Every structure is written in C-alpha cells, then in structure tokens.
Amino acid sequence: MRMIETDPEPFVRGIIDGNRRMIAKTITLIESNLRAHQQTAISVMEKILPRTGNSIRLGVTGVPGVGKSTFIENLGVYLADKGHRVAVLAVDPSSQRSGGSILGDKTRMEKLSAHANAFIRPSPAGETLGGVAAKTREIMLICEAAGFDVILVETVGVGQSETSVAAMVDFFLVLMIAGAGDELQGIKKGVLELADGIAINKADGENLKAVEKTKGGLEAAMHLLRPETPTWFTPVLTCSSLVEGGTKKVWETVLDHHQKFKASKEFLQRRKKQSLNWMWTLVEEGLKQRFKRNEKINQAIPLISRQVEDERMTPAAAAEKLLSYL
Ligand SMILES: Nc1nc2c(ncn2[C@@H]2O[C@H](COP(=O)(O)OP(=O)(O)O)[C@@H](O)[C@H]2O)c(=O)[nH]1
Ligand SMILES: [Mg+2]
Structure with missing residues (x-):
C-alpha cells in the first residue's frame, strides 16, 4: 500500500486546480477509516470550505x-x-x-x-x-x-x-x-x-x-x-x-x-439549516460511536444489564450510569 501524505496542501491545491487524480486521492482520504487519513481530510475540508x-x-x-x-x-x-x-x-x-x-x-x-x-x-x-x-x-x-x-x-x-x-x-x-x-x-x-x-x-x-x-x-x-x-x-x-x-x-x-x-432568500436559509442539521447528525453519530467504543462502558454493560433484568436497577438509572462513563 502506498502511503498517503499528511500534508493537506497538495490536496487543496490539486482540488482547486481541478486535478482529477488529486480529487480522487482526496476522496480516498474521506473514505478511509484510518485516523491519520481522517485528520488530513478534515484539514483539507477546512481549507477548501470558502470555495x-x-x-x-x-x-x-x-x-x-x-x-x-x-x-x-x-x-x-x-x-x-x-x-x-x-x-x-x-x-x-x-x-x-x-x-x-x-x-x-x-x-x-x-x-x-x-x-x-x-x-x-x-x-x-x-x-x-x-x-x-x-x-x-x-x-x-x-x-x-x-x-x-x-x-x-x-x-x-x-x-x-x-x-x-x-x-x-x-x-x-x-x-x-x-x-x-x-x-x-x-x-x-x-x-x-x-x-x-x-x-x-x-x-x-x-x-x-x-x-x-x-x-x-x-x-x-x-x-x-x-x-x-x-x-x-x-x-x-x-x-x-x-x-x-x-x-x-x-x-x-x-x-x-x-x-x-x-x-426570497430561502436559498441560503435552506443551506444554513442543512449545515446545522448535518452538524447535529454528526454529533449524534459521534456520540454513538464513542459510546460503543468506550472500554469502561463495555466492561460495565453485562453487570448493569443483569441488574436491569433482575429489576435491581431501573432502565433509567442504568442508562444514566452508562452515560456517566462518557
Ligand atoms: N421507455 C423508457 N425507458 C426508460 C427510460 N429511462 C430509463 N428507462 C429504462 O428503465 C430501466 C431502468 O433504468 P435505470 O436508469 O437503471 O433505473 P434506476 O434503477 O432508477 O437507476 C432501463 O432498462 C432503462 O433503459 C425512459 O425515459 N423511457
Ligand atoms: Mg440507478
């Protein structure tokens, strides 16, 4: 596998120049699940946003x-x-x-x-x-x-x-x-x-x-x-x-x-609303991911689940407890 460099500049310049190879490479970054790629992708996105x-x-x-x-x-x-x-x-x-x-x-x-x-x-x-x-x-x-x-x-x-x-x-x-x-x-x-x-x-x-x-x-x-x-x-x-x-x-x-x-100015209003909604969707997604990956939470789930099943803890209290580990 080829390394993808972490400097956002060549990507940004390539995109602005309409260079198809660089556009494709940037999309590869966006689609990657590797943390380093995602980080570079975020910087690239920030830099191209005004355009x-x-x-x-x-x-x-x-x-x-x-x-x-x-x-x-x-x-x-x-x-x-x-x-x-x-x-x-x-x-x-x-x-x-x-x-x-x-x-x-x-x-x-x-x-x-x-x-x-x-x-x-x-x-x-x-x-x-x-x-x-x-x-x-x-x-x-x-x-x-x-x-x-x-x-x-x-x-x-x-x-x-x-x-x-x-x-x-x-x-x-x-x-x-x-x-x-x-x-x-x-x-x-x-x-x-x-x-x-x-x-x-x-x-x-x-x-x-x-x-x-x-x-x-x-x-x-x-x-x-x-x-x-x-x-x-x-x-x-x-x-x-x-x-x-x-x-x-x-x-x-x-x-x-x-x-x-x-x-009627609704064009920009709609886009602004869409951007905010998108932000909240990403927040929700991110929270769910963090919850799922949290080690303490994963360790606590079996015990807390049992307590809920045995009616030793209410579902509400259990949820509160799990969320408190975030
Ligand atoms: N008669 C006719 N057939 C069409 C038209 N547009 C698409 N088709 C046919 O409908 C089928 C499905 O088309 P496709 O674009 O793949 O549909 P999609 O699944 O919605 O993307 C294909 O066999 C097309 O040739 C049209 O305007 N008129
Ligand atoms: Mg289709």
Missing part, C-alpha cells in the same frame, strides 16, 4: 428501475454539452451488502462518463447511512471547490436514504412511472412531502396515455399536501430519458425554483 457552495445541487430518488441513472445520464449530457461541469454522486447504503453500487454499473452512463465536463463517483461504502451520507456530502463539497457547478445525487428509494439526500440538496426530485393500479404504491407519502418536484419518467411511446392519467392523480394528491413555503408549489412534470433533451423541462423547473428561492 464551496457555488453549484446547484439536485437530488434524484425513486424506486429501483424508475430510470434514475438514465435520467441523470440524459440530463448530465445535456448540461455538460452546454458547458456546465457536472458531478454525479450516489448515496446507496445497500451498495456494499449487495456487492454493487447503483452507479457501479457505469455502462448506464456511458456517454456522461466519457464527457470531459463530467465526474462520476459511486456511493461510498459505510457502516451506517449517516456515515455514507456524510462522506457523500464532503465529496460534494470537494467537487464544488474543484469547479463543478452542477451536482447530481442519485439515491435509491428505499430506507431512509431519501431523507439524508433531501437534506443535502437544493432541489429534491422524485421520479415515478405510470403504473397499473395505485400510483402511490411503493412510494411513501413522506417522500412526496420532501419533494420539490415530481417527474413521471418514461413518458414516451405507449406509456404516454398512462402517464397523463398518473399525472392527474398525482396532482390531486399533491393538492392535499400543504406547501412548506408560499414561494413554491411542488409541480408534477413528465419526462423521457430516451430522447435527447427529454429532461430539459425538468431542468428548467430546477432553475425556476433556484431563482425564486434566491429572490
């Missing part, structure tokens, strides 16, 4: 097969052709269990991955969703410091991963497909509440009629939800990733949202 934030962050979710990767390929190529620099990231907590990431299969993004203006990174592996999301968030900041002005984050529509991606993007897009029966099947209502936009994908060929019907149903459903802000009412769009420019309308909606949120 981050200048991008539009778009999160894309939806059940497997809905067409997220194809959508990102289509939109990414459209934007990269226009001169945008596009970074594609993923949050997939299942990736290391199933052995393959949602973006591991790069053949799905053949054109985009070959584009000079694009950078594609599969989901980092991690013990917890919080860990995976935190790493993705830092990788996003690295990409911004390197000059990428559009960040596309793909996540699977299962578990809690949507919530963590919604918490790191400016626009959270839920992709759906027109289906037989209950259109809301397989999608949790909570996800619609997180959505800044819904797009019914595969609006092409024989699907078109079903798409229009689903659109009507979804619009009715969305009217039952109270919008979070008077600035924006979550629209239901349609798109096709099979035709060139088939995702353009969705992007125009993202830009419209961006302009309105900037004008």
Whole structure:
C-alpha cells in the first residue's frame, strides 16, 4: 500500500486546480477509516470550505428501475454539452451488502462518463447511512471547490436514504412511472412531502396515455399536501430519458425554483439549516460511536444489564450510569 501524505496542501491545491487524480486521492482520504487519513481530510475540508457552495445541487430518488441513472445520464449530457461541469454522486447504503453500487454499473452512463465536463463517483461504502451520507456530502463539497457547478445525487428509494439526500440538496426530485393500479404504491407519502418536484419518467411511446392519467392523480394528491413555503408549489412534470433533451423541462423547473428561492432568500436559509442539521447528525453519530467504543462502558454493560433484568436497577438509572462513563 502506498502511503498517503499528511500534508493537506497538495490536496487543496490539486482540488482547486481541478486535478482529477488529486480529487480522487482526496476522496480516498474521506473514505478511509484510518485516523491519520481522517485528520488530513478534515484539514483539507477546512481549507477548501470558502470555495464551496457555488453549484446547484439536485437530488434524484425513486424506486429501483424508475430510470434514475438514465435520467441523470440524459440530463448530465445535456448540461455538460452546454458547458456546465457536472458531478454525479450516489448515496446507496445497500451498495456494499449487495456487492454493487447503483452507479457501479457505469455502462448506464456511458456517454456522461466519457464527457470531459463530467465526474462520476459511486456511493461510498459505510457502516451506517449517516456515515455514507456524510462522506457523500464532503465529496460534494470537494467537487464544488474543484469547479463543478452542477451536482447530481442519485439515491435509491428505499430506507431512509431519501431523507439524508433531501437534506443535502437544493432541489429534491422524485421520479415515478405510470403504473397499473395505485400510483402511490411503493412510494411513501413522506417522500412526496420532501419533494420539490415530481417527474413521471418514461413518458414516451405507449406509456404516454398512462402517464397523463398518473399525472392527474398525482396532482390531486399533491393538492392535499400543504406547501412548506408560499414561494413554491411542488409541480408534477413528465419526462423521457430516451430522447435527447427529454429532461430539459425538468431542468428548467430546477432553475425556476433556484431563482425564486434566491429572490426570497430561502436559498441560503435552506443551506444554513442543512449545515446545522448535518452538524447535529454528526454529533449524534459521534456520540454513538464513542459510546460503543468506550472500554469502561463495555466492561460495565453485562453487570448493569443483569441488574436491569433482575429489576435491581431501573432502565433509567442504568442508562444514566452508562452515560456517566462518557
Ligand atoms: N421507455 C423508457 N425507458 C426508460 C427510460 N429511462 C430509463 N428507462 C429504462 O428503465 C430501466 C431502468 O433504468 P435505470 O436508469 O437503471 O433505473 P434506476 O434503477 O432508477 O437507476 C432501463 O432498462 C432503462 O433503459 C425512459 O425515459 N423511457
Ligand atoms: Mg440507478
């Protein structure tokens, strides 16, 4: 194994220069579990922080097969052709269990991955969703410091991963497909509440009629939800990733949202809130990790557990006692 140097400067300079090898090396630091690497990563992040934030962050979710990767390929190529620099990231907590990431299969993004203006990174592996999301968030900041002005984050529509991606993007897009029966099947209502936009994908060929019907149903459903802000009412769009420019309308909606949120000052407010929430998530994660690793606590657990089981100690007193060792 090669040593990774502990001086943050070469990493910082490499990122700012947009040097892909150094960007990749920095991501390796971020993903490493070694204490020395993490320490260097923290210094690098601190130094690049003033250069981050200048991008539009778009999160894309939806059940497997809905067409997220194809959508990102289509939109990414459209934007990269226009001169945008596009970074594609993923949050997939299942990736290391199933052995393959949602973006591991790069053949799905053949054109985009070959584009000079694009950078594609599969989901980092991690013990917890919080860990995976935190790493993705830092990788996003690295990409911004390197000059990428559009960040596309793909996540699977299962578990809690949507919530963590919604918490790191400016626009959270839920992709759906027109289906037989209950259109809301397989999608949790909570996800619609997180959505800044819904797009019914595969609006092409024989699907078109079903798409229009689903659109009507979804619009009715969305009217039952109270919008979070008077600035924006979550629209239901349609798109096709099979035709060139088939995702353009969705992007125009993202830009419209961006302009309105900037004008109302909600853009920065949202980002500030997200940063604070992220801090607290990391505090919680850190506390849990410290608790689990604490030797005194680990020694005390068997005895205290027994006392609780035998009703010689209340659960509350036991918890208090264990926490007091921190
Ligand atoms: N007809 C049609 N098929 C699509 C469209 N987008 C994706 N697909 C197909 O749907 C399948 C799943 O797409 P994929 O992007 O891998 O979905 P993901 O699991 O959500 O990332 C693939 O076979 C795609 O070719 C579309 O706009 N129209
Ligand atoms: Mg995919």
